[in-house]
Amino acid sequence: MVFYAGLDWGESHHDMAVIDRRGDLVSHVRVADDVNGLSELLGVLRAVKRNRRAIPIGIETGQGLMVAGLRKAGQPVVVLNPTQVANYRSRTAVQRKKSDRGDARLLAHVLRVDGDAHRPAPTLSEQAVAVRDLTRAHRLTQRAGLLLAGRLRSVLRDYYPAAVTAWAHLPGGITRPEARFVLSAASTPARAARLTTGRLETLLTAAGRTRLITAEAARLHALFHTRALRQPPTIEEAMGQHATALLAQLDAMLKSAQSLWTHVDILAERHPHTPIYRSFPGLGPVLAARLLGELGDDPARFPSARNLRAFCAATPITWASGTSHKVSYRRKSNPILAETGHLWAFSALTCSPGARGLYDRRRAAGDRHPAALRRVYAHFLGGLHFCLRTGTSYDEGRAFPTTEPQSTATVDA
Structure with a gap:
């Protein structure tokens, strides 16, 4: 007998339904989100079939302690996209309805009907999962820091334009350590005007600057003493308090990002x-x-380089109907992989002659900048798949041979 299970995830409890190959309900259980709930769930599966590992479980999330417990117990888990699952609701009824019990049975039916189209969750090492979680946290923290920096810059522009232009020509701008040290001591134009060059030199040294300290202090001193429009004193002081609060949040966010990256670097290097x-x-x-x-x-996880490229949104989508034919990029994809691929391809243009040549050929063929970068990204992914399969390092000569054929197809950017 063949059975399929569906698990409707919840914060405090989970509903699981088991059906047979005809779609008849065999068992249903509601368990708590704890150790006892996991034991009860595995017991129900074992009662349905002695070899419970032969029953795949469909679920709409790959995160959480219950999923981790199931995978540790060797139970096959198939992660289903919630959008795809929602489209199955209208297969058997015109009016859609939703309940925890019904959703669990629906997930099992998805595996029964289209199980071959959904693969079990990949078997990842603990180290790889830890790297994934930490890199995601690091990326979110970085983005939050950029958002705070933008808010701080907007506030400063309303009452303290000299602070905005003081480090605008340097990488990082007001997120630089020296900028944050000086702004913490001079959050308003009035306080900045009272700073001497000696005090500025002390702040720059405390921020970690080691070169041209005297010249930089003189430049900031002259900038802070330049005549400029000012807010009334009371408003200026209030806006200074606002900027100080944002600066404290920015400092904490940047320190958190640095701490996360330290842990990421240690795990990834191992x-x-x-x-x-x-x-x-x-x-x-x-x-x-x-x-x-x-x-x-x-x-x-990726049997071929084509699978890897599709997962990374590096291959185009073709829409063809009658005389209509359109090729476009994949809009629904992992945003982290899409962003990483764009940055990877763009960075490689200056250090890989083969990547630069491919990019130039795609641009000459009519591709726009993003589409040409996706071509480079897709080419690198093919090499990455080969290197991971064989355990070898990248070779520029093999990745971009001089006899590489030139494709004439274009991709709409």
């Missing part, structure tokens, strides 16, 4: 796949760790 990722041009420590975390280390 993984055996890291040297292969780092051998590719344009892949620095951050991008390599993100790719490793999102792709994982399951050798059976």
Whole structure:
């Protein structure tokens, strides 16, 4: 007998339904989100079939303690996209309805009807999962820091334009340590005007600056003493307090990002796949760790380079109906992989002659900048798939041979 199970996930409890190959309900149970609930769930599966590992479980999330417990127990888990599951609701009824019990049975029916179209969740090592979670946290923290920096810049522009222009020509702008140290001591134009060059030199030294300290202090001193429009004193002081609060949040966010990256770097450097990722041009420590975390280390996850490219949104989508034919990029994809691929391909243009040549040929063929970068990204992914399969490092000569045929197809950017 063949059975299928569906697990409707909840914060406090989970509903599981088991059906047979005809779609008849065999068992239903509601369990708590704890150790006893996991034991009860596995017991129900064992009662349905002695070899419970032969019953796949469909679920709409791959995260959570219950999923981790099921995978640790060796139970096959198939992660289903919630959007795809929602489209199944109208297969048997015109009026859609929703309940925890019904959703669990619906998930089981998805596996029964289209189980061959959904693969079980990949078997990832603990190290790869840890790298994935930490890189995602690091990316979110970085983005939150950029958002705070934008808010701080907007506030400063309303009452303190000198603070905005003081470091605008330098990488990082007001997120630089020296900028944050000076702004913490001079949150208003009035306080900045009272800073002497000696005090500025002390602040720059405390921020970690080691070169041209005297010249930089003189430049800031002259800038802060330049005549400019000012808010009334009371309003200026209030806006200074606002900027100080944002600056404290920005400091905490940047320190958190640095702390997370320290842990990411330690974990990623210990993984055996890291040297292969780092051998590719344009892949620095951050991008390599993100790719490793999102792709994982399951050798059976991507049977071919085509599967890997599709998962990374590096291959186009073709829409053809009658005389209509359109080729466009994949809009629904993992945003982290799409962003990482764009940055990887763009960085490789300056350090890989083969990547630069491919990019120039695609541009000459009519591709726009994003589409040409996706071509480079897709080419690198093919090489990455080969290197991971064979355990070898990147070779520019093999990746971009001089006799490489030139394709004339274009992709709509």
